[in-house]
Amino acid sequence: MSRFLKLGFAAGLLLGTACLGATAQASDAAAGGKLGIGRxxxxxxxxxxxxxxxxxxxxLPEGRGTVSEGMAIYDENCASCHGDFGEAIDRWPVLAGGQGTLEAERPEKTIGSYWPYLSTVYDYVRRAMPFGNARSLSDDDVYALTAYLLYLNDLVxxxxxxxSxxxxxxxxxxxxxxxxxxxxLEEPHYADKSEPCMTDCKPGQAEITMHAAVLDVTPEDAGDKDAPAGGID
Structure with a gap:
């Protein structure tokens, strides 16, 4: 092969490689946006x-599960954090009880007292539980666990x-x-696109009408006997 043919072949090969590279880069850029990352x-x-x-x-997926089946799954996967009856251990969330406490000074917000929809229970358990081993439960397991949580809250x-x-x-x-x-979005400053009032919106001095509940998150100073036991009001 002559020198000129060799040079022409090499140039064509480089050009073809460059075109393929540019096509791949364009495809990657389309998949990953401006940075061209991902697919x-x-x-x-x-x-x-x-x-x-x-x-x-x-x-909702296809599936079904009973209260009794959910009890066994709960005892094995959930009770170590949430307690045998949903009462919780240490600072893990309480799952059951609390009915009639929402207007109290320290409301207990559980599945039975506060949560609005059963779909939230199923979705969260399916997506995130058990802690440290999420997505390890079958859809039937999650139906059974959800049924057992209804039972713990006296809803069945x-x-x-x-x-199911x-x-x-x-x-x-x-x-x-x-x-x-x-x-x-129906409030005036959204509906008419006006800016919300930020200064002197109401006449007179601001008045405190209520205080937040004590949160028990501020440790008591052992050297100050007059220090409050809980957090801020």
Whole structure:
């Protein structure tokens, strides 16, 4: 092969490689934005993350589980943090009880006293529990655990009660009606696009009408006997 043919072949090879590289870079840039990092997620990857459940039942998977089945799963995976009956250990969240306490000075916000929708229970357990081993439970396990949490909160009283996709939306938590839609966009400074008032909005001096509850997060100073036992008011 002559010298000129060799040079032409090498130049063509380099040009082809450069074109392929530019095409790959353009594809990567389209997938990863301006930085050209990452790629477009596959449908299977999207489906693996798209597991949220809505209050109307959209997103619920097929499955079912009973209270008695959930009890065994709870004892093995949950009781070490949340207590044998949802009463909690140390500072882990309380799951049961608290009914009638929302207007008290120290309300106890549990699934049975405060949470608005059962879908929140199912979605959170499925997504994040057990702590340190999230996504290890099957969909049937999560139905059973959710049924057992209803039982712990006296919302069902039969150990053989079975929760499933079919009857899920028929279960209403006691505090649902006390939650309202977020209507901030209807407030004047949103509706007419005006700037919210920041100074001298109301005449007179500001008046304290109530205090936050003691939070018990501020350690007491052992050397100051007059120091409050809890946090700030």
């Amino acid at each position: 477009v997620a596959t449908p299977e990857e999207v489906a693996a993350w798209d597991i949220d459940v809505r209050p109307d039942g959209q997103g 009283d039969d150990e053989e009660f079975e929760l 996709k079919e009857n899920f939306t028929s279960i209403k938590l006691p505090n649902e009606e006390n939650f309202i839609d977020d209507d901030r």
